[in-house]
Each structure stands twice: as structure tokens, then as C-alpha cells.
Amino acid sequence: MSETTEQTERTAGVIDPSDVEQAKSIRGLLFPSKVPELHTTASFDSIRNFARSYGDDNPLYTDESYGEGTRWAGQVAPPLVGVALNKPLLGDQRPIHTKQPAFRGVHNFVSGTAWELYRPVRPGDSLYTFQGLESVEEKRSEFAGKTLILTRRHVRMNQNAEVVSVARVILIHAERKAARSRGKYDHEPTAYTEEDLARIDAIYASERRRGADTRWFEDVRVGDGLGPMAKGPLTTTDIIVFHSGGYGFSPFAPASNRLGWQNRQRIPAFYTPNEQGIPDVSQRVHWDPAWARQVGAPMAYDYGVMRDCWLSHLVTDWAGDDAWLVRQSSQMRKFNYLGDTHTLTGEVTAKRMENGRAVVDLTLTGVNQRGEETCLATATVALPSREHGEVELPDAPAELTADAARLMQRHLELKSARGQARS
Structure with a gap:
């Protein structure tokens, strides 16, 4: 050598x-x-x-x-x-x-x-x-x-x-x-019964979007809940659909055929051989379980940004058309593996005035089917007020x-x- x-x-x-x-x-x-x-x-x-x-x-x-x-x-x-x-x-x-x-x-x-x-x-x-x-x-x-x-x-x-x-x-x-070398975490992929799927479907069926029904600041109470909202079971199709929506291309720019070859010349370290010896993007940890295990994870997993979008979805469905999401801060505590299902919920923790805007503070969480909290967030939403008027955008x-x-x-x-x- x-x-x-x-x-x-x-x-x-x-x-x-x-x-x-x-x-x-x-x-x-x-x-x-x-x-x-x-x-x-x-x-x-x-x-x-x-x-x-x-x-x-x-x-x-x-x-x-x-x-x-x-x-x-x-x-x-x-x-x-x-x-x-x-x-x-x-x-x-x-x-x-x-x-x-x-x-x-x-x-x-x-x-x-x-x-x-x-x-x-x-x-x-x-x-x-x-x-x-x-x-x-x-x-x-x-x-x-x-x-x-x-x-x-x-x-x-x-x-x-x-x-x-x-x-x-x-x-x-x-x-x-x-x-x-540290890929030692036990993970048993979840098998779903018809009853399990029916419980998930029931959450989907119960979800309601506030939409044009204005949520007034004065009507919100500390302790009010958000959700539940269901996400999952996570499939490879979900990952592909998230990519098709636009996420995950910059700066690595995964591509196919001649463009893929050109990209491999540009960033060779981003490509590793798959089980057939074919160079493929390291990004495939999100859809290739075999490569995910090589990284040390027991199963392919989602993008943290996907769960960020889920959390914002919970907020905007609750807040309605007239509101404005001022800020959102999240933490990803655990992986979200293929096959996992999440239930998202939230709670109003405070009501206050901020720079002349009527805002509410929220806590948000995502719990998987094993009862593990994999993500949590805080958010601040500006709501229309009968006293203070419609929401003005922050500077x-x-x-x-x-x-x-x-x-x-x-x-x-x-x-x-x-x-x-x-x-």
C-alpha cells in the first residue's frame, strides 16, 4: 500500500x-x-x-x-x-x-x-x-x-x-x-396491524384547518391545545415526494447519468459505492437502509427539515389565514426512521404584546409510535386583534x-x- x-x-x-x-x-x-x-x-x-x-x-x-x-x-x-x-x-x-x-x-x-x-x-x-x-x-x-x-x-x-x-x-x-463503529442502537421496525392504521387514519380524519375562520387574539387562552396532527408511517415515497417539492439539492446537486458523472468529478467524496459497487450519493442515508447502517444508524431516516415543515404545518393550520408565524425554533432529539409514525401536538404557553403586535407563544412536540419525543419546538404567532387590528408584518x-x-x-x-x- x-x-x-x-x-x-x-x-x-x-x-x-x-x-x-x-x-x-x-x-x-x-x-x-x-x-x-x-x-x-x-x-x-x-x-x-x-x-x-x-x-x-x-x-x-x-x-x-x-x-x-x-x-x-x-x-x-x-x-x-x-x-x-x-x-x-x-x-x-x-x-x-x-x-x-x-x-x-x-x-x-x-x-x-x-x-x-x-x-x-x-x-x-x-x-x-x-x-x-x-x-x-x-x-x-x-x-x-x-x-x-x-x-x-x-x-x-x-x-x-x-x-x-x-x-x-x-x-x-x-x-x-x-x-x-458506534452503530449499536437497537431498532425493531414497526409492523402495523389494521387496528394500528385505523388509529392513525382517525387522527387524519379529525384534523381541521382554521382557514378563513379568524382566530382572534382575545379568544385564545393559555393552555389551549393544538392538534393532534398525524404524520406517517414514514415511507421512502414520502422522502421522494419531499425532494420533488424542492428540498435537498443545494449544494450537492444530486443528478443522474452524465450530469451525475460530472457531479462525481466535482465532489468525489460525496459518492460511495453501494452494495453493487455503484457510486451513489451519501445523501441516500435517507432512503437506503443498507447505507444508513454503514453510517451507524439502524435504518434510513428523514430530514430534520421535513419535521420543521411538519411543525409549521401544525401551527398554520391552527392559526388561520389572517395570522403570521413570527418565529419558530426546533430541536431534533431522535431519528425519525422509515416506518415511524408521528403525532404532533402543541399548547399555548403565553399571550402578550410584542412591538405593538398581539402574539401568542406556543410549544410544539412530535412523538413517535414508541412514545419517544423526537422533535420539539417553540413558536411565536401574531394574531389579529379586535382591539389592536390586523397583523402587521415585523421589520x-x-x-x-x-x-x-x-x-x-x-x-x-x-x-x-x-x-x-x-x-
Whole structure:
């Protein structure tokens, strides 16, 4: 075995200390995102398909004309549509000393997100993102040995440089070899009887959307419940449908045939041989049980972002057409494996005024069929008030508004220069 081969085997799937130091050196910096998502501009169909991808049939999102009779005067997108919508934001060449660390061959898990929402996304809107690392923390984990916890901030703006949302994503980088060696968790896939399925179906049948029936702030009481809402049993089809709604393409851009080959040349460490010896994306932990076991998980599992969307679905169904989800913060406590079923519930924990808006605070939770709480969240929702009037949208932080204007101006300058060069 050559020295180069020995070095490759020794470092494959291991967190490189130089990557850690590089991550720490760029904390607090924000850079334009130049990678497109599956969708770059919202349309009636892309909004509808994203909502349906996580099981949401709210006509505010899925009906082309329903929204015309609401305060929004047209169709709007679900709150977390930013995970499926991004148009490349042109920017100056990134200095070499600020490059993004590679973390090649290291597994990446989303363990939670925190969203702040400022404006709706409508058909015709494009979203542009500038992002960067906010914090870097080294830890040791029972599941994966040495881990690195990164908080990445995504600021999304529309074509008018209006800040739409800010999302902080908590990412756990885990060493592949360590995770595989620690894959000792017992997991017995659930087999469902007709009675089990009937109980799940009964929850689906009982779910009600508030819709046009205004939920007034004055009518809400602390202790009021949300749900239950059912999600599952989780199938590979559910994962495929979530992808078809737009999630999971940036920055790795899974592709097929010649495009897949080109992608394999670009990021070879993202591809590993399957049981037939065929290079396939490491992302298949979400639909390939055999590869998931190689990672150290007993079964393929969902995306944390999918459960984020589920939790927001619980909130928007409860709140109704006139409300606004101000913020939502989640934690993913356990994996959600293929075959698992979740029941989502929530509770009103407080009523208060915030910056002139009547808001309620909520706690949300998702419990699987084994009685395990796999996800939990808090949310703040602005509701219309008989005393204070309809909901006014919150203002984005002034510094981010200034950053958005500056970056959009540079984007337009570079776009114009490119057009002139081509002509």
C-alpha cells in the first residue's frame, strides 16, 4: 500500500483539524450563495408542490385563486419555503483565506433550526441568500465520537432586496468511521396491524384547518391545545415526494447519468459505492437502509427539515389565514426512521404584546409510535386583534436590511457587466 493510499484511508471520514480552524476563522462573515436550489423563482406550481411535499393542502398555498379573498390578496408560500427556493446571488470573488472548509467525507446532520420570518413569498418572487457561520463548537458524541457543531445563518431576500427570513441551522458534523463503529442502537421496525392504521387514519380524519375562520387574539387562552396532527408511517415515497417539492439539492446537486458523472468529478467524496459497487450519493442515508447502517444508524431516516415543515404545518393550520408565524425554533432529539409514525401536538404557553403586535407563544412536540419525543419546538404567532387590528408584518433588523441592499446592488452591477461582456 502506498503512502498516499495509507494517508487517504487514515483521513477518510475524519474531521480535519485544519477544516475546524478554517471554520473558526470565518465566523461572523456573510457571503452570497451562488448555488441554485431546485427552484429559483416561485410560481403557483412550485409553491403548491412544496406545500404538498410535506402533506399540507392549505388552499392559501395550493389554490391559485383562494388567496384573493384573504388579507394577502393572492397566493402565498408556506413559511419555510426558503429551503426549496434559491437563485444564485452574484458577488465578488471570495478571498482564499475566507474559503468554506470542505469537511470531505464527513457526515452532516441537521439537529435544529431557528427561523425568523418577515415577509411572505408570492408567485413571481425570487429568493437570494447570503449566509455564513455564526458559531463553531467541538464536542464528543456517544453516536459519532468527535463531532463539530456549526450554526449557519441564512439570510434570504427577494428580488427587491427585502429581507424575507433569517434561518439559523444547527449542523452536526460526525466522523464517518466513528459513527459506523458506534452503530449499536437497537431498532425493531414497526409492523402495523389494521387496528394500528385505523388509529392513525382517525387522527387524519379529525384534523381541521382554521382557514378563513379568524382566530382572534382575545379568544385564545393559555393552555389551549393544538392538534393532534398525524404524520406517517414514514415511507421512502414520502422522502421522494419531499425532494420533488424542492428540498435537498443545494449544494450537492444530486443528478443522474452524465450530469451525475460530472457531479462525481466535482465532489468525489460525496459518492460511495453501494452494495453493487455503484457510486451513489451519501445523501441516500435517507432512503437506503443498507447505507444508513454503514453510517451507524439502524435504518434510513428523514430530514430534520421535513419535521420543521411538519411543525409549521401544525401551527398554520391552527392559526388561520389572517395570522403570521413570527418565529419558530426546533430541536431534533431522535431519528425519525422509515416506518415511524408521528403525532404532533402543541399548547399555548403565553399571550402578550410584542412591538405593538398581539402574539401568542406556543410549544410544539412530535412523538413517535414508541412514545419517544423526537422533535420539539417553540413558536411565536401574531394574531389579529379586535382591539389592536390586523397583523402587521415585523421589520427585519436594520443591519441585515443594509446588507441586503448592498449585496443586491453588487449583484445587479455584476449581472449588467456580464450582459455587456456577452454583447
